[in-house]
Amino acid sequence: MKPKQKELNPYLGPRPFERTDEDSKRFFGRDRETDEIVSLIFSHPLLLVYAQSGAGKTSLLNAGIAPALEKRDFNVFPIVRVGGAIPEQVNIDDISNVYVFNALMSLEPESPPKRLIDKTLTAFLKAIPRVASASGRLSPRALIFDQFEEIFTLYQKDWQDQQRAFFIQVSDALNDDPLLRVIFVIREEYLAQLDPFTRLLPEKLKTRFRLERLQEEAALQAIKEPVRNTGRHFAKGVAEQLVSDLLKVPIETPARVTVEIMGKFVEPVQLQMVCDRIWRNLKPGDQVISHELLRETGDVNRTLSEFYESSLKEAIQATGIGEDTLRKWFEQTLITPSGTRGTAFKGLTETGGIPNEIVEVLEKARLIRLEVRAGSPWCELSHDRFIVPIQKSNERWKKKQHELDEYSYMVQFYKANGNYGEAARVLQKTLEIEPTQQAYTELGEIHRLNGDHDRAIENLKIAMDLN
Numbered sequence: 001m002k003p004k005q006k007e008l009n010p011y012l013g014p015r016p017f018e019r020t021d022e023d024s025k026r027f028f029g030r031d032r033e034t035d036e037i038v039s040l041i042f043s044h045p046l047l048l049v050y051a052q053s054g055a056g057k058t059s060l061l062n063a064g065i066a067p068a069l070e071k072r073d074f075n076v077f078p079i080v081r082v083g084g085a086i087p088e089q090v091n092i093d094d095i096s097n098v099y100v101f102n103a104l105m106s107l108e109p110e111s112p113p114k115r116l117i118d119k120t121l122t123a124f125l126k127a128i129p130r131v132a133s134a135s136g137r138l139s140p141r142a143l144i145f146d147q148f149e150e151i152f153t154l155y156q157k158d159w160q161d162q163q164r165a166f167f168i169q170v171s172d173a174l175n176d177d178p179l180l181r182v183i184f185v186i187r188e189e190y191l192a193q194l195d196p197f198t199r200l201l202p203e204k205l206k207t208r209f210r211l212e213r214l215q216e217e218a219a220l221q222a223i224k225e226p227v228r229n230t231g232r233h234f235a236k237g238v239a240e241q242l243v244s245d246l247l248k249v250p251i252e253t254p255a256r257v258t259v260e261i262m263g264k265f266v267e268p269v270q271l272q273m274v275c276d277r278i279w280r281n282l283k284p285g286d287q288v289i290s291h292e293l294l295r296e297t298g299d300v301n302r303t304l305s306e307f308y309e310s311s312l313k314e315a316i317q318a319t320g321i322g323e324d325t326l327r328k329w330f331e332q333t334l335i336t337p338s339g340t341r342g343t344a345f346k347g348l349t350e351t352g353g354i355p356n357e358i359v360e361v362l363e364k365a366r367l368i369r370l371e372v373r374a375g376s377p378w379c380e381l382s383h384d385r386f387i388v389p390i391q392k393s394n395e396r397w398k399k400k401q402h403e404l405d406e407y408s409y410m411v412q413f414y415k416a417n418g419n420y421g422e423a424a425r426v427l428q429k430t431l432e433i434e435p436t437q438q439a440y441t442e443l444g445e446i447h448r449l450n451g452d453h454d455r456a457i458e459n460l461k462i463a464m465d466l467n
Contacts, residue, residue: 010226013276014269014307014366017059019066019079027063029214029222029268030056034064037209041069041142041181044207045174050188051211053369054382056268057185058146060211065183069142073133074181076142080106082166083150087113096120098159099151099166121169122176140179148186152193167197174202189370213265219243222271227289232282234289241291245300246271249384250339258339267383269366274303304389311365319358324401327394329354334368334381335391341384346370346377404430411442420450437466 010026017023037060040047051057058079066076082099084106086092095101096118104116104124116124131139151163174180186194188210198205214222223239249263278289281297312326333352336342344352351359359379362368369382381387407430414423427443444459 008230009276009279010230011275011279012272014273016056016269017063019062024063024067026226027059028225029218029220030060030064032218033060033209033211034068037065038068038072040207040209041065041183042072045178045181045202046170046205046207047181047183048194048205048208049183049185049211050191050208052213053187054267054269054366055211055213057211059268061144061146061185066142066144073135073139074142075131075139076144078107079144079146081147081150082145083147083154090114090117097162097165097169099162100169103145120172122173125173125177125180138179140181141177142181142183143173144183144185146185148184149190152190164197164200167200171201214268214271215265216243216247219246219266219271222268223275226275232287232289235291238289238291238294242274242294242298242300245298246274246385248300250387251384252336252340263384267385270300270304270383270385273307274298274300277303277306300385301389301392304386305393308367308386308390308393311362311367314365315358315361318361319355321354321358323397326354326358327397330381330390331394334379335387339387339391341381341387343378343380346379351379400433403433407433411446415446415449420446424450435466437463440466 008022012023012026017027037047037049049057061079066079069076080103082102084102086095086098090113092098094117100119100121101116103121104119105111105113107124108116125141125143133139151166170182174182184205194205220239220243223242224234227233243266244262246266247263248260250258250260252258278293278298281293282289286293308330312323315321315326316323329352333344334342346356346359349356359368363370363379366382367386368379370377370379381390407426410426411423411430414420414426424443424446427439427446431439431443440459440463444456444463447453447456447459
């Protein structure tokens with residue numbers, strides 16, 4: 001059987017699994033969690049699923065829980081969120097309950113928003129035609145609230161009454177429909193904020209499930225199983241070595257020496273990123289994922305360095321922050337001098353000296369995460385495994401910047417002395433290191449000054465293409 005590399009990459013990279021048949025077929029390593037959660041959903045009207053950031057909650061919902069419920073004749077609604085941007089045509093003061101409104105917008109994104117501003121959850125669900133199972137009985141229904149911590153992080157000013165009213169509406173909907181099941185999925189650092197509302201809910205929200213990151217055997221399944229029907233396979237010991245690499249975490253000894261030990265869990269997103277990189281580097285005729293390929297492309301540190309660099313680029317493009325400033329923030333604030341994870345307090349506008357809008361971009365990219373400690377939000381790297389890759393990336397970047405600074409000085413020296421040929425030669429070296437629009441523009445200007453108009457035009461055109 002020939003590999004079908006171009007038809008389907010069995011790994012997703014950094015994005016979460018979506019609610020599609022294609023993604024469900026690639027989802028492995030969560031059978032136990034899926035079975036236990038589905039069993040709890042059958043047995044209880046309301047379930048709380050909680051986990052650390054990066055444990056793979058959304059992927060489990062989309063590719064594990066929802067399909068498993070549908071196989072058991074559940075009518076599973078689209079996964080909803082209580083947070084979201086209020087449409088321009090809607091005045092937020094006209095909305096009866098903003099959390100219910102956002103949830104209903106998730107369920108009916110094409111609906112005119114004004115039609116939903118005073119709709120209750122019970123009334124909305126009543127209006128949806130019931131679906132019968134093959135046996136003729138009415139199918140149970142499941143309503144899943146993902147990223148439920150948004151009820152505490154959005155619309156924070158004077159929204160306690162709205163929060164209370166939301167939980168009352170959920171309780172009313174469950175009382176109205178005995179076949180309805182509601183699942184809240186939340187980051188565990190927000191659990192305590194639910195306490196004032198538990199008495200308003202069925203069973204006082206005591207039915208809970210804690211989702212861990214992937215343990216060793218589950219991680220191995222998540223690596224090996226997606227390639228089973230692709231015509232490719234891992235050579236003996238390759239997948240096991242990759243899991244071992246992913247389990248490593250740095251710790252500080254009593255002697256203040258940083259060493260790597262084998263941890264207990266693998267971050268699902270890191271696993272997907274490394275496997276995606278390996279797969280993309282396979283040649284069309286390759287059928288075996290070998291130890292050699294793992295050494296060349298499966299380096300965890302290199303993969304995570306590249307992810308760090310792409311996340312920085314995204315934050316810089318979105319906010320305009322300087323790269324030097326952002327790299328220093330990671331190295332000096334989020335990493336301690338001894339090489340372990342540091343933390344930064346998130347204030348109203350800044351976190352450790354950088355604007356919160358940048359923090360939000362980096363958190364969305366899953367490079368960092370927020371933890372609530374003693375009632376206050378703190379920012380940290382999403383995993384210890386990022387420490388060494390970030391340090392190595394910063395070292396490479398500093399070395400490159402030092403070389404560019406030296407070349408820039410030489411270019412200016414040669415230009416000042418009218419030696420345009422040498423200035424062009426040195427500037428060409430900077431382009432080999434970092435081909436920027438500014439460098440091509442300057443090279444075009446140097447060629448113009450040297451009387452080489454053809455090369456001047458050529459480089460200025462390249463500069464314009466980079467704009």
